[in-house]
Amino acid sequence: MSNAYDIIVIGAGPGGYVTAIRAAQLGFKTAIVEKKHLGGICLNWGCIPTKALLRSAEVYHHMEHAKDFGLSAEKIGFDMDAVVKRSRGVSKQLATGVGFLLKKNKVDVIWGSARLTAPGKMTVTAADDAPKGALGGGDYSAKHVVVATGARPRVLPGLEPDGKQVWTYFEAMVPKELPKKLLVVGSGAIGIEFASFYRTMGAEVTVVEVLPQILPVEDAEISAHARKRLEKAGLKIHTDTKVAKLDKGKDSVTATLEFKDGKSDKITVDKVISAVGVVGNIEKLGLEDLGVKTDRGCVVTDGLGRTNVKGLYAIGDVAGPPMLAHKAEHEGVICVEGIKGLDVHPMDKLKIPGCTYCNPQIASVGLTEAKAKEAGYKVRVGRFPFIGNGKAIALGEPDGLVKTVFDDATGQLLGAHMVGAEVTELIQGFVVAMNLETTEEELIHAVFPHPTLSEMMHESVLDAYGRVIHT
Structure with a gap:
């Protein structure tokens, strides 16, 4: 098999594997280099397993408060080993799925650590625990190389982790x-x-x-x-x-x-x-030898993932904040679609939602009220509390808030911010609205189903324009 490709992606995290699959779909001969985990940190040690842990905590919390729902639960407890085992099992299942998707899309997986030796050329040092018969160490070349090596925990002096305490x-x-x-x-x-x-x-x-x-x-x-x-x-x-x-x-x-x-x-x-926080994995890739521009531990790119070196791209955490899996995935897609010559829109970071899955959940997109004012907007702000929503009360989740920020002059939705039950699922409604350049008029005229938590999104918009019903 030839070691020459159209596109080689370095790193098989969410950004990397999605980039590789989309590249293959577009007809590029594609390979991806990974030294340890298909799915990267997010799938194996970040986004996914933490959500499994938090789900266990949520169920445990509900069991402790069973009486609030007219139920009884006795001898409530947990087995930490079993909680962790479930979390690891979820990650393993999804990592296996990533391998299947790469194979299905005919993406070659090269197991090892890559170092760029010249534009479009790299040497891969084989991983010690690479799957039997897999591609590994050697010299590889590609017309286009996408760096998607992710990030690692930031270490501060005096707070160095030791893995024990x-x-x-x-x-x-x-x-x-x-x-x-x-x-x-x-x-x-x-x-x-x-x-x-x-x-x-x-x-x-x-x-x-x-x-x-x-x-x-x-x-x-x-x-x-x-x-x-x-x-x-x-x-x-x-x-x-x-x-x-x-x-x-x-x-x-x-x-x-x-x-x-x-x-x-x-x-x-x-x-x-x-x-x-985290810092980008930019070391030991040969970037400095190629003269790749970096800033504060990340690779500098334009809105389509292009670096200052022709044929070299960077996406995801290694390309800078926001360091989120969904940003990495979208960034990778527009990067390879740009390489293909498709009509793509550069990344607009203001339209990337952020979610925190604690209890209560937090979700947001766009400008905060303070940032909107700093940017010179005269704003209209709408708020709606969970206590005014029938579904929230029925769920036993009456504490929370939905907040929307509009440009007073045009009605443009500048930002949306939520705290409370399931807001990480609700925020996408506002993300879609912002991408469609929706104004308050379209949102006011939209019909939201009842009874749902999403009705609070509608009421928040109404509140910004003095038309709120349920408070």
């Missing part, structure tokens, strides 16, 4: 037992999801965030609502706070916290989860 998301996903006391450093989506999971399962959890609000990229009003709910559930949250030092004992870690007012305190926990 200081965890990254890798260790946090496969605990052998539930820690009694846990410190989570960082309150982005990863940190808050793990904090929510461990608190629901019974751990005493403290979250420390150096910025003024948790979930820093979210609308301030939504973040404040989420914080109130999380604290009501028992989370201890410190914002404007820095973890200055970790002192490890035999079976514990003592963290020194420094507050904005200059005061400090110490807390002792069993485990620490470092969730201070």
Whole structure:
């Protein structure tokens, strides 16, 4: 078999494998290089297994509150090994599915680590645990190379993970037992999801965030609502706070916290989860030798994934924020469609939704109210609380908020922000609306089914224009 291809994708995470499949669909002879996991971090150690853990926590929470629904449940408990085993099983099933999809689309999988030696040329060092008979080490070439190597946990001085007492998301996903006391450093989506999971399962959890609000990229009003709910559930949250030092004992870690007012305190926990963000995997790829432009640990690209080196592209986490699987997938598709010469639209990052799957869920798209005002818009803001929705009350989920932000001059939907039950499923309605350049008029005239949570989306729009019905 020839080692020459039209397109080679480096990295088989969500962005990489979707890119490779779409390239094959477009008629390109395609290969993908992967050193360890089909499906990448997201499928094996991120998005998917965490949702399986959070689902177990959600079911456990409902069992604990069975009486609220007129039900009874006795001797409620959990087996952490079984919870983790289910999570790993879900990941394994999907990783197997990715392999099937690549084979179905006639994408060659090259097992190993790639290093670019010249534009369109690379040397692959074979993976030690490559499947028997699989393609592996050797020299390969392609007219187009797409780098989709993803990201890894960011490491801060003094917070270096050791896999035992200081965890990254890798260790946090496969605990052998539930820690009694846990410190989570960082309150982005990863940190808050793990904090929510461990608190629901019974751990005493403290979250420390150096910025003024948790979930820093979210609308301030939504973040404040989420914080109130999380604290009501028992989370201890410190914002404007820095973890200055970790002192490890035999079976514990003592963290020194420094507050904005200059005061400090110490807390002792069993485990620490470092969730201070991620950095792109740009090392050992030969990018510097080719003169590829990078910025703050990521490859610089245009709206179609093109780098400053002809024939070389980058998509997904390695190409910069937002570092989300669905952004990577879409970015990969438009990249190869651009290579094909199709009429494609460059990536518009303002229309990429973000979701956090804690309890309560948080979801958003577009500009926050503050960012819209900073951009010079005169805004109309609509709000609708879950307590005004019949379906939310029937579900036993009366706490939450849907918020919409419109341009007062044109009626353009600038952003939508939600906190509460199932909002990660609802947000796509607003994503579609923004992509269609919908104004308030179309949204007001749309008929939403009853009884559903989605009715709150309608009511939020109505509220922005003084026409709300149910509050």
